[in-house]
Amino acid sequence: MESNAKLTNGLSRELEDTRRQLYEALETIEALRTGQVDAIVVQNGSTHELYTLKTADHAYRVFIEKMTEGALTLSQEGIILFANSQFSEMTGLPLSAIIGLPFELFITKSDLSFYQQLFANSWKGYCKGEVEIVYQERRTPVQLSLTALELADGISLSVIITDLTLQKATQRKLQENNRQLEHLNKTLEASNHDLQQFASVASHDLQEPLRKIQMFSNFLKNNAGNLNMEQMAHLEKIIGSADRMKSLIIDILNYSRLSADDGEFSPTDLNIILKELLDDFELMIADKKAKVLYDNLPVLEVIRGQIRQVFQNLISNSLKFSKEDEPPIIKIKASYLASKSFTSPEKTAGPFCLLTIEDNGIGFEDKYAGIVFSLFQRLHSKDSFEGTGIGLAITKKIIEKHHGLIQVKSIVGKGTTFMIVLPLKQQLNGNTG
Structure with a gap:
């Protein structure tokens, strides 16, 4: 009985020592995996040997493990020496089953020749290319990025695998x-x-x-x-x-x-167009005792006939919607802007021009400023004022065709101001900013 008790106690102590050693081994493995240590000391008889872990950079290993791309390390024969968990998810295989397999096993037959060429070239320099990896019924389009690395035990190949499924879709x-x-x-x-x-x-x-x-x-x-x-x-x-x-x-x-x-865009002097129109409106201007005041206008690349139509429509509107007891005064001004915007700062010689046509007519409520350019839109009855309700729609369409902007501001009883932004020169692709 006593001998049995001693045997039992001895076995218990051996089991405890084994558990302790296993626990220490597990702790060491975990420390190595997470990069908590960069070297270990191993007793060899009466001496101790120091083993440095050149590849045990903590930040690198944590990054590889947590990155959204798959990551592999391949031997010179193309054998998988290391794989992260993301590659495991791509293939549906556990890491224990992946390590030691040739990476070629995961490349589709149609892409195998291309991959082999990439693999051969990557030892000389950085290479990348798109292939499909496959395991059983699972196919994933990926981009491979291959870089040769010189490690302590020789040269290996680092492979980053980017899933292109969402991108391809x-x-x-x-x-x-x-x-x-x-x-x-x-x-x-x-x-x-x-x-x-x-x-x-x-x-x-x-x-x-x-x-x-x-x-x-x-x-x-x-x-x-x-x-x-x-x-x-x-x-x-x-x-x-x-x-x-x-x-x-x-x-x-x-x-x-x-x-x-x-029509073709060509450099056009707006002063000449305006003078022609004033001659056309001579009788109407005289009948209403109107005044048309204007600055020296610029030369713009425009379709001449269409821009003439714009000025004709806006001046005609100013004369038409004038007050009965006050002669109409129409002011036309020009300035240069830095960009295609009504709030742009001024800039000498452009590249954009702001034209304003201002009158002292009957005006309209500013809430209608957004709809006056609509087709057939009228703010006054046809019995009071002639017109088809198309003139301003034509004006807006012409300005848009010239890659410009147009807007209007108005106050009832005070008058209306039309503002037009046009590029000085039309670009070949039609994009003028």
Whole structure:
């Protein structure tokens, strides 16, 4: 009994020593893995040997373990010497099953030749390329970044593996969106062409019967001896409606034509355009006792006929919406800006120009400033003021075609100011900032 007790006690002490040694070994392994130590001392008989851990940089190892990319170390034969947990997740294999395998086993057959070329070249310098890694049914598009490292026990290959699954999905989605956008653009171009053709044909076909309405109405007016006052009033309404219809058809046709590339940009002196327009408005200006004051205007790269239309529409509006008891005063000014913005600081010689057309007319509530450029938008009844409601829409479309900006500010009873920002020169790609 006593001998059995001694044997039991001896076994217990041996088991305890074994547990202690195992615990110390586990602690040592953990310290090595996390980089808490850079060297260990091992007793060898009566002497002690120091083993430094040249690759035990703590920050490096923590980074490799926590990084979102996969990381491998390969031998010169392509055998996996080290793998992080992210690569384990990519393949679905535990780390214990990965270590010691040739990395080629995880490369798809179609990419194997390319990978072998990368592997061979990477020993001479940094290489990268895209392949698919595969294990069982799991396929992952990745980018490999390969760099040779000289370690204590020889040269190894560091491989960083970036998962491209999300990037490839995004690229496919972008390509699909681009295909759809290209299809929509072609459809829109065809639709615009059809609309332009329709507007042109419809305008021509509408003008022919309209001319007859105007002609016979004027014939009746000139021979109205047998018409009473009520009949004459009806005839005047017919003539007035026909005149408005003609203006509307012309404006719609002009608006539709703006979608086409119907002019070239060329350096144009705005002073010459303005003088021509003032000659055209000479009778209306004299009738209203109006004054048009303007600075020396710049030379801009524009489509001459379209910019002339802009000035014509805005000056016409200022004359039209003037006060009955006060002669209209129209001021046109120009300044140079540093950028395409209404809040831009001024800058000598541009590259942008700010044009302002200011009047002292009847104005309108500023809350309508955002809608006056809409097609067919009118803030006053057609009985009070003539017009089709297309002029400012045409103006805005022309300014946009010139890669510019336009806005308006107005105060009821005080007047209206239109502000236009245009580039001095048009860039070839149409992007002027």
